[in-house]
Amino acid sequence: MFNKILVANRGEIALRIIRACKEMDIQTVAIYSQMDKDSLHVNFADEAICIGKALPKDSYLNIENIISAAIGTKADAIHPGFGFLSESAKFAGICEDCQIKFIGPTSRMIRKMGDKAKAREMMVKAGVPVVPGSDGVVKDLRGARHVVKKIGYPIIIKAVAGGGGRGMRLVWEEAELKNAFLTASQEALTAFGDGSMYIEKYIQTPRHIEFQILGDKFGNIVHIGERDCTMQRRHQKLIEESPSPNMSEEKRKIMGEHAILAAKAVSYENAGTIEFIIDKDNNHYFIEMNTRIQVEHPVTEMVSNIDLIKEQIKIAFGEKLKFTQDDIKLRGHAIECRINAENPLLNFRPAAGKITELYLPGGRGVRIESSIYAGYVIPPTYDSMIAKIITWGEDRQEAIAIMKRALSETVVEGISNNIEFQLDLLYTTAFETGKFDTTYIETNLDQILGVGGDE
Template sequence: MNKILIANRGEIALRIMRSAREMGIKTVAVYSEADREALHVRYADEAVCIGPAPSNQSYLLAEKIIEACQVTGAEAIHPGYGFLSENAAFARAVQAAGLTLIGPTPEAMEVMGNKLSAKAAALRYNIPMVPGTEEAITDLEEAKKRAVEVGFPILIKAAAGGGGKGMRVVEQVTDFEEQMQLAVSEAVSAFGDGAVFIERYVQSPRHIEIQVLGDTHGNIVHLFERECSIQRRHQKVIEEAPSSILTAEIRAQMGKCAVDVARAVNYVGAGTVEFILDENLDFFFLEMNTRLQVEHPVTEMITGLDLVKEQIKIARGERLSYQQEDLQINGHAIELRVYAEDPENNFLPDIGTLQTYNTPKGNGVRVDDGFEQGMEIPIYYDPMIAKLITYGQTREEAIHRMIRAIDEYQITGIQTTLGFGRFVMKHEAFTSGNFDTHFVNKYFNADSLKNEEETEALMAAIFAVSALKKEKMSGSIALQQESTSNWRKNRINK
């Protein structure tokens, strides 16, 4: 494998290219007209424009990407995450073109891409499931009957869903019919598939995921867990590894279950098995993401592995060079997704020009980004600017390092989630580890940042006044000392 094409953009495209370059592999970038000056385009050995700015006219066009491979002589495609990364039809088209997809098989994508078929596959290995239905529910009266059997509150979920779409919490039976219709309607609109199912609603859930790697020789290992419970709109903002709440015993049990889920579909490559953890530390299978995750850097930091290099090695047919017992957790890592969003306005996406853009540096700080000062944040794509990752020997050190890094990160011209990240790092619920996926609803609102900013401004003013007083006092003392010093007296006498 001498040349690979990265079917993505921004920070993940750059991140993949850097690992490929270290392996002596040439890279090909694809880009839309909006990304003509993007960093990943400049970094790659070759670059091919594949269409206008909208992703459905560029990054989502499988035929254009495959054509770019054929024109440049690239032998493999790394899809990154998002766009076509979990598209089974694209994976088949890549195979049909005689190219290698750096990812799992189309069959694994199809099974795990639907929550119901994923549950069915996991059940073959007796993986714990949240009580609920194991098949799609279409009949309203039958669905209501099953909901009563499961017990309220219940969760209605789209079988083809993701990102919180097609999902409704129902507190009581009188609300069921309306919420069922809304969930089906949203599922059809978002995914073209109205199939939904029912689960018991876990009141105080934590979102824990396990990273897995599988090679083409049947070897599968897990790389421990990531805590992903700090979310807004059911989407992650802050992740860490390891979780502050798992015991070694629970970690081992979840790891084994994750490996079994992967084994159920003969999984090849990097994937993530996601679980819900309840207040009793009981865990239940949620879904499997058949790609590299946004938050993969925290796993890299605590294991010392480069997951992109591992993906490429697996795609080349190499065996995993380690077994489960060879892997261990070293230290603690935290990731903040730096989004162009306004936390004070319900995290609405923001666009504009990066008038100032200076990244933090120093020991234990990593920034995966795809922007530089003066660049525009386009409206067409995900609003993530960068991933800020900190590492420490302990969780406390990683938190303090994250606060320092946030303070050093200079971004003007747009609103970002940096202030929100600082709020989380300093909040007692987070530092104590006593939090769940409802953190934002419980603790955060627009006044949270304003109050913190006002407190910081007041402290800065107090410090400035105190420093000024000390300066005046020291100046006064210096004058007194000068007027009474032997050196001055001697100079005057002379």
Template sequence: MNHFDTILIANRGEIAVRVIKTAKQMGYETVAVFSEADREALHVSLADKAIGIGESDVEKSYLNIDKIIAAALKTNAQAIHPGYGFLSESAEFAQRCEEANLVFIGPDSKAMAIMGNKTVARHKMLEANVPLVPGYDGPSQDNPTLQKEANRVGYPLMVKAAAGGGGRGIRIVKDPQHLITELEAARAEALSSFGSDELLLEKYIEKARHIEIQVFADQLGNTVYLGERDCSMQRRHQKVIEEAPAPNMDATLRKKMGDAAVKAAEAVNYIGAGTVEFLLCVDQSFYFLEMNTRLQVEHPVTELITGLDLVEWQLSVAAGEPLALQQDEIELKGHAIEVRLYAEDCECDFMPQTGRIRQWKMPVATGIRVDNGIVNEQIISPYYDSMLAKIIAYGATRELAIRRLTRALKDTVLLGLPSNKTFLLGLLQDHTFMNAEATTRYIEEQYLPAQQKQAAQGPGDSMWAIAAILLSRMPGTTGWRSTGTLSWPVRLKYQQQQRDVTVFQDGSAYRVEYSDDEIQNILILAESDGELLLQINGICCKLNVALDERHTVYIDNRSQVAMFEKLSFSEKQNQDTLGANLIAPMSGKIAEVKVIKGDTVNKGDVLVVLESMKMYQELMAQQEGLVTGVYIKPNQQVEVNMPLIDIVTSEQANDE
């Protein structure tokens, strides 16, 4: 038995909050760690103790093993829970905890090292007769060898970082001519993200579903599986929606996959919570992908259908206790679905966003759970992952869970920076998802292309009208009076769209007129704490709003969230020049500069690669032109809206 009464949580955000709550319920003392950026974060205030571990940069705080172990010893913690992300799958961290006589709440360093390297894991699974995707995982890493093996495996195929995870270091290659380029790109990303440029090749299986099995093992040799999760709704190999149990999964297939997952865990003498991921083919055959040696982001859906607290199981197993249930005692009831709420701009290639949260309201309803670590007025920094919260719904049936989650997401309010709320609502109401027919490539290959035309249309007239009213009421705005009614001209911008409107006010009644003679009549019935009760063209409705000091308004009408800027009438309206120059869309670090002054670029050319929130963003030219200024260099930190590259359009260059 391992005795401990104080647990340090070596993580942040919603997972730190999640672990702290269960640890307290079990009677443990909790210690939070925090970087400079997280000094006032929610997880810090919830823990019994908190200790700073360094600068905001993850390398100097949450990824610094020495500082975390020193923090545990200084606060008299006897155990460390790694959460997920950061050091949660670091075999070195687990080993260092063992050497410091600290209980690592997870598998031992040996099992973690085996499963943490995809190549080594494949070899181990082959020995254990766990089905593998055809591929190449040999020691030779030179391009000629990989090209030869790629031809043997066949196209399309996946290039994967052997030490990778989280969807990074992966490239899909459909054309042999592109293989070398993708190999070099995958190597660079793998080395930057994981410290290793080792690659492996796998056959790319089209129209596959991503099914993962939750396994648990104690220190006494007992291993069970707790059902499966379907994580097929993905974008860029990262999960967007997760649900349990998997739709169209019968008992026979569940047992086959569950037994294979247990076999995989037992092959490395696994202890604690783990997830074995598989690709499920149309013919019901399945292949091992990898094993995540930690708790998963999507663990709440498993908890809801099993009625179990997986963090409680983790702490009990780490203490040396046997599993609370045997395999035949585990029951799956009902259906649970989870969506991940991100700070990202879905209309600008899902670019992560930073800024201050102006309004945050969680849904409260039967069957709804929210895991989050954020508060109002919190600043979302560029240093960490952009996931802010998870909204989870449970119901007796999948249909009920979808309805509950859809309403809960509509009731969720996150204003102050762009989020993926509108995108998630669209997915939940998509026929392919509702019919449980989605595969791992569905979002990128079918859903998003179909949505592009609709997204280009932008918000409806009433949203523009409400934005004009709210921005016209900001301090410093003055109107002119005609026949007793105040009137203001307002110029608005949404994404790359601009619109001029005129706002007329008579008390709480407003009339908004557009240049195309469209008229919106709006009556403000009540307003409180950012919530407005309006009558729009005779129909009453509620919506949430937030304004910031930059003359920007955020509007959430439950089904759609939009951000509008107020422009000066002195600003140019020429759509051809909008976006010619490149500015930083978020704070971050310059990873690569691909042009120099004097270069000619075409629309779509990559100019700069920006690293922010653990993601690499390629910033592209919006039109053809000549580079006249480059203001940044690799490894330089930049702030949002900072000028990066100046481009003169071809016409302007000719004029000069």
């Protein structure tokens, strides 16, 4: 097994990886920006190295400094976590060149699935259903109009190298197309260094379902069930759960088979997710593959009892998966609420500042993933997520009840947060019945904020 792993990330995911390494008797190296010198992942790792100033481009996105830290500490491998460089084919390739194991798929796989337009083409060849749209990259406005003529409005313009809702525009009519295409392309160029776009038919009021994949270098690929990520705001997930409510076993089986086909199309290795949307007529379509561990991976761990981070490390080391699809038995129901430092009453404005008082819940069925503590200062430079609360129950109703109790126990003072908003969501009839789509929060925001638990 690896002797030492450098964790190329921060916050709760860095801490999560360090914990898994400790349990596997692997030494860890934390990297940190000057602003993160007092972070828990820095204190809990065996070694820690400052790699730059606060801005991500100077630290957590600084490939040269990260590789230098790995070489200087004689790390065998690098775990990128999620975000930052986790889906950078360039970074994975440099790791390969430096003979440092990148704990994730190969640079070739990342490059293939990172190009959303090419990924669509591969899925079509593999027999996986995709949303009607462009056959590849749409080079200009003329090309966009040609695609729209075939599929009709509404459409969604997406960045080939996109993620997190950036480089994405919804277009309802011809008059909006020019501005939407040009601004999305420019936004993508700024965010990802690539302004290439593709177009899909906009599926109205969809559900967002993703399947967790694990694959080893021997060609064995399994899925560990699905996660429902439908409860989101502006393409940012807020609540995730497994299994998906109101999904038939037949539908689950078919989508699981398609997820495996998608992963096999690139001979996928390590952990990843196959992302689908389901329309109002219960048709499902592939939308993308995430070639990394996901923020919401704990809900899958809770229902499967499989440690996905440890599996990532074992696969990267060259070990064979010790279970087949038939061995995977999912039990109960798990829900995750993302706790963000933001003010829902001020259009979810991010809130930096010092945590003056903190109490995180516990008890049966509760899991916390966080790196905050009383006295910790939330920096303005990074993502606003400060904690994840995950609950497990024998069924969905029990998981919801435990989550309501856990959220009501949680105390985070000194900064604005979305704990009350999450509670309000849980009490809506839509969530309790599992009958909601990705537009639910936007279309019902005033009600959720204004009347609390009563729709």
